Amino acid sequence: MNFTKTTEQDSKYNHLEKMSINELLININTEDKTVPKAVEKVIPNIEKLVQEIVVKLKTGGRLFYIGAGTSGRLGVVDASECPPTFGVSYDLVIGLIAGGETAIRKAVEFAEDSTTQGWKDLQKYQISNKDVVIGIAASGTTPYVIAALKKCNENNISTGCITCNAESPLALTAKFPVVAIVGPEFVTGSSRMKAGTAQKLILNMISTATMIQLGKIKGNKMVDMQLSNDKLVDRGVKMVMGELGINERLAKELLLKYGNVRNAINNYPLEKNKPSLFSAFKHLAIALPLLFIAPIVITIGFKALKKDGNFMLLIIGLLLGIIAIMITAFGLIKVSRSLFDKDSHDKN
Amino acid sequence: MNFTKTTEQDSKYNHLEKMSINELLININTEDKTVPKAVEKVIPNIEKLVQEIVVKLKTGGRLFYIGAGTSGRLGVVDASECPPTFGVSYDLVIGLIAGGETAIRKAVEFAEDSTTQGWKDLQKYQISNKDVVIGIAASGTTPYVIAALKKCNENNISTGCITCNAESPLALTAKFPVVAIVGPEFVTGSSRMKAGTAQKLILNMISTATMIQLGKIKGNKMVDMQLSNDKLVDRGVKMVMGELGINERLAKELLLKYGNVRNAINNYPLEKNKPSLFSAFKHLAIALPLLFIAPIVITIGFKALKKDGNFMLLIIGLLLGIIAIMITAFGLIKVSRSLFDKDSHDKN
Numbered sequence: 001m002n003f004t005k006t007t008e009q010d011s012k013y014n015h016l017e018k019m020s021i022n023e024l025l026i027n028i029n030t031e032d033k034t035v036p037k038a039v040e041k042v043i044p045n046i047e048k049l050v051q052e053i054v055v056k057l058k059t060g061g062r063l064f065y066i067g068a069g070t071s072g073r074l075g076v077v078d079a080s081e082c083p084p085t086f087g088v089s090y091d092l093v094i095g096l097i098a099g100g101e102t103a104i105r106k107a108v109e110f111a112e113d114s115t116t117q118g119w120k121d122l123q124k125y126q127i128s129n130k131d132v133v134i135g136i137a138a139s140g141t142t143p144y145v146i147a148a149l150k151k152c153n154e155n156n157i158s159t160g161c162i163t164c165n166a167e168s169p170l171a172l173t174a175k176f177p178v179v180a181i182v183g184p185e186f187v188t189g190s191s192r193m194k195a196g197t198a199q200k201l202i203l204n205m206i207s208t209a210t211m212i213q214l215g216k217i218k219g220n221k222m223v224d225m226q227l228s229n230d231k232l233v234d235r236g237v238k239m240v241m242g243e244l245g246i247n248e249r250l251a252k253e254l255l256l257k258y259g260n261v262r263n264a265i266n267n268y269p270l271e272k273n274k275p276s277l278f279s280a281f282k283h284l285a286i287a288l289p290l291l292f293i294a295p296i297v298i299t300i301g302f303k304a305l306k307k308d309g310n311f312m313l314l315i316i317g318l319l320l321g322i323i324a325i326m327i328t329a330f331g332l333i334k335v336s337r338s339l340f341d342k343d344s345h346d347k348n
Numbered sequence: 349m350n351f352t353k354t355t356e357q358d359s360k361y362n363h364l365e366k367m368s369i370n371e372l373l374i375n376i377n378t379e380d381k382t383v384p385k386a387v388e389k390v391i392p393n394i395e396k397l398v399q400e401i402v403v404k405l406k407t408g409g410r411l412f413y414i415g416a417g418t419s420g421r422l423g424v425v426d427a428s429e430c431p432p433t434f435g436v437s438y439d440l441v442i443g444l445i446a447g448g449e450t451a452i453r454k455a456v457e458f459a460e461d462s463t464t465q466g467w468k469d470l471q472k473y474q475i476s477n478k479d480v481v482i483g484i485a486a487s488g489t490t491p492y493v494i495a496a497l498k499k500c501n502e503n504n505i506s507t508g509c510i511t512c513n514a515e516s517p518l519a520l521t522a523k524f525p526v527v528a529i530v531g532p533e534f535v536t537g538s539s540r541m542k543a544g545t546a547q548k549l550i551l552n553m554i555s556t557a558t559m560i561q562l563g564k565i566k567g568n569k570m571v572d573m574q575l576s577n578d579k580l581v582d583r584g585v586k587m588v589m590g591e592l593g594i595n596e597r598l599a600k601e602l603l604l605k606y607g608n609v610r611n612a613i614n615n616y617p618l619e620k621n622k623p624s625l626f627s628a629f630k631h632l633a634i635a636l637p638l639l640f641i642a643p644i645v646i647t648i649g650f651k652a653l654k655k656d657g658n659f660m661l662l663i664i665g666l667l668l669g670i671i672a673i674m675i676t677a678f679g680l681i682k683v684s685r686s687l688f689d690k691d692s693h694d695k696n
Contacts, residue, residue: 008583010590011568016560021398024557025391032549033384036377043373050369068577069432073425076453081418081540084455095453104452105424105443107432107576139579186556188568189583192429193552200548201380204541208534209372212364220359220536228455229416231487235356235537242358 003167007138007191009184016187028193031186035197038180039205046205049134049160049176053206054213056132056158057092063210064122065095067136068112068144070192071162071199072097073104075136078203084232086216087224087260093207096121098144111144118148127157134160134206138195140168140179149173162202164195178202219243223262227255236261244268276334283331290324351515355486355539357532364535376541379534383545386528387553394553397482397508397524401554402561404480404506405440411558412470413443415484416460416492418540419510419547420445421452423484426551432580434564435572435608441555444469446492459492466496475505482508482554486543488516488527497521510550512543526550567591571610575603584609592616624682631679638672 013019013027053063065075072095079095082088098117099108111117122133133152135145140163149159150173161174164182171177180202182194211217216224221239225232233252239261240251246268254264254271270277294317301314361367361375401411413423420443427443430436446465447456459465470481481500483493488511497507498521509522512530519525528550530542559565564572569591575581581600587609588599594616602612602619618625642665649662 008586014568016565016568017563019560021395021402021557021561022391024560025394025398025553028553028556029384029388029391029549032387035384036381039380040377043370043377046373047369050373054369070425070429073428077418077421077425080421080453080455084417085535085538085540090454105428106438107428107574109576110578113578141579143578186568187433187560187565187570188587190433190556190570192433193556196552197545197548200545201377204544205373205376208376208538208541209369212367212372212535213369215365217364217535220362220364220534222535222538226455228457230458230461230491231489238356239536 003165005139005141005165005168006181006183007164007185007195008189011184011186011188013186028186031194032197035180035182035194036201038182038194039198039201042178042180042202045176045178046202046209049178050206050209050213052158052160052176053132053210056130057210057214059130061128061130061132062091062125063093063207064125064127064131064133065093065136065203066118066122066133066145066148067096068098068103068142069107070196071136071138071142071145072099074196074199074203075134076104078200078207082207082211084226084228085222086211086214087226087262088211088216094125098142112142113144115143115147118144119151122148122152127152127155129156129158132158132160134162135170135174136162136199136203137168137170138164138191138199140165140170142170146170146173162199164191164198218262218265221261223265224260227260236264240264276337280331280334283327283334287324287327287331290320291328294318294321294324351488351513353487353489353513353516354529354531355512355533355543356537359532359534359536361534376534379542380545383528383530383542384549386530386542387546387549390526390528390550393524393526394550394557397526398554398557398561400506400508400524401480401558404478405558405562407478409476409478409480410439410473411441411555412473412475412479412481413441413484413551414466414470414481414493414496415444416446416451416490417455418544419484419486419490419493420447422544422547422551423482424452426548426555430555430559432574432576433570434559434562435574435610436559436564442473446490460490461492463491463495466492467499470496470500475500475503477504477506480506480508482510483518483522484510484547484551485516485518486512486539486547488513488518490518494518494521510547512539512546566610566613569609571613572608575608584612588612624685628679628682631675631682635672635675635679638668639676642666642669642672 067075076095079093082093083090097103099111135149137145146169152159159174160176161170162178163170164180166179171179180198182198185193227233236255237251240255243265258264258267298317301317304310304313415423424443427441430441431438445451447459483497485493494517500507507522508524509518510526511518512528514527519527528546530546533541569587584603585599588603591613606612606615645665649665652658652661
């Protein structure tokens with residue numbers, strides 16, 4: 001390989017074993033500050049990749065991350081965050097790591113050197129050209145990842161990558177490459193540091209921007225998040241309170257009833273107007289028998305008028321009819337007000 | 349709880365669903381740039397925590413990370429990187445996550461709300477006051493983590509924390525708190541973003557600085573890293589070549605023979621001098637029989653001189669003795685030169 005592996009270049013620092021803890025921390029932090037700036041430079045490339053992902057996901061596709069070691073783990077972490085954060089299925093964003101599940105905790109010897117396993121791992125998910133596959137590798141040379149992406153290209157499956165070495169085999173393989181040049185690491189070659197941070201930032205940007213484009217955020221709120229622990233329930237309650245301007249007790253009741261913030265907010269008009277809807281239906285319930293009885297009384301009233309000139313029944317019938325119509329109209333107005341009244345719940 | 353949860357405060361941004369992908373990415377990146385600066389402010393606290401960890405690990409203790417959700421995952425990732433990077437055992441830095449192994453990929457419902465499970469999980473590792481336990485929680489309110497740290501305090505086990513909310517219950521519980529105030533997230537409450545990045549940066553700082561203090565880095569090189577894939581073998585070969593100024597073939601031979609960069613470098617003097625050592629021992633092998641034979645010949649020579657005045661044998665014996673002493677001295681000089689000669693291998 002004739003490209004420059006900046007991730008493997010000698011650290012700008014030396015004699016680390018002689019530095020004080022304070023010096024070590026300051027120097028690491030100095031390097032870390034450069035990472036978001038390196039990511040900033042590749043926003044146009046991230047944009048192209050996200051555009052592709054959004055198109056694919058809108059037409060039923062899935063997003064795969066595939067990597068080895070730290071890169072694989074960061075993909076797994078980002079994928080695992082999508083369901084709780086955005087309420088999507090665990091089948092939508094999938095993180096694969098060379099060596100399988102055990103590799104999340106322990107390095108699996110030479111797992112990343114396989115040129116066949118990556119594609120096999122993808123095939124277990126019936127990968128198709130509806131999907132997008134993002135290869136992650138700081139060095140850009142991981143055989144497991146590159147070989148998998150080549151197979152994807154052959155099979156007309158969209159490919160992207162996140163790497164930290166320009167002109168690396170991975171960058172040249174992916175159709176939508178994202179190459180964040182973070183430069184030499186504080187500890188020479190320790191790409192879990194700056195390169196890993198860049199990968200995490202880019203993964204977060206990809207999944208967050210994609211999910212927002214798919215409508216999973218309302219305003220700036222995670223309205224589809226899972227309520228899988230007390231903190232998230234509390235957060236959801238606060239969102240519902242803020243959105244609808246209601247008290248905590250009612251917000252919590254709504255949230256637990258409808259399972260997520262979006263449904264709680266969408267069902268609030270119905271919930272809020274339940275009492276008035278109920279009274280409207282009570283009106284209709286009274287009006288209905290009256291509407292049924294009135295014509296009968298009027299008919300009998302006409303007959304009585306003809307027969308012996310008694311007009312009392314006719315008047316009673318007409319009055320019943322008028323009352324029934326009035327109650328019905330009043331009820332219908334109440335129902336329509338309840339259903340179509342828009343007040344504070346749409347402020348964002 | 350009466351403290352301000354800045355991690356849960358309203359995002360500075362709104363109407364995210366109306367932003368273009370480019371706007372989303374630029375805004376996320378703008379927020380990300382603030383993270384290393386927030387971490388910089390807490391370097392003195394990270395320093396105190398690392399000091400404590402180094403003391404504990406030097407006296408046989410271990411480092412535990414304990415967290416839930418994203419925080420737990422980031423601890424698992426950092427812990428998993430220590431053995432390949434620094435060649436330490438998988439028992440030295442241990443990442444625990446609420447809900448156990450399945451929680452690495454899937455949110456386990458209400459796992460983080462348990463106030464007893466964290467301590468139980470730590471006890472499975474026979475936790476003792478030789479160890480250090482770092483609680484990780486962006487919010488600083490995770491019951492699983494706080495309860496575990498309280499139990500540690502009761503049992504005189506050193507505790508630290510990584511959180512993003514000042515005055516949070518977790519920050520008040522840990523003896524060595526690290527509180528990086530990253531402020532509101534781009535997506536309100538989505539603490540996997542800035543808070544998660546701060547946690548990753550701080551975890552990397554803690555483990556890297558600790559391992560350097562424990563002598564796992566030489567110069568700026570990962571001399572103890574595992575050679576668990578081809579990329580790492582290549583990296584190791586380059587380190588050995590650079591350190592010893594030798595060619596690639598020899599460096600690879602040394603590395604594969606001794607298993608890691610440190611041992612390859614330390615054993616190089618022996619390896620390099622093997623041919624000259626061998627020739628020195630050949631000298632000694634010749635001298636030894638001569639040294640044994642010479643006194644016998646001299647004794648017989650003296651007897652012959654006394655008996656019939658023949659001094660030839662005595663002269664031969666003396667010559668053999670002188671030759672033997674010379675060969676021995678020459679051999680010993682060669683051996684000592686081979687073993688104690690310091691040339692280029694100690695330049696860092």
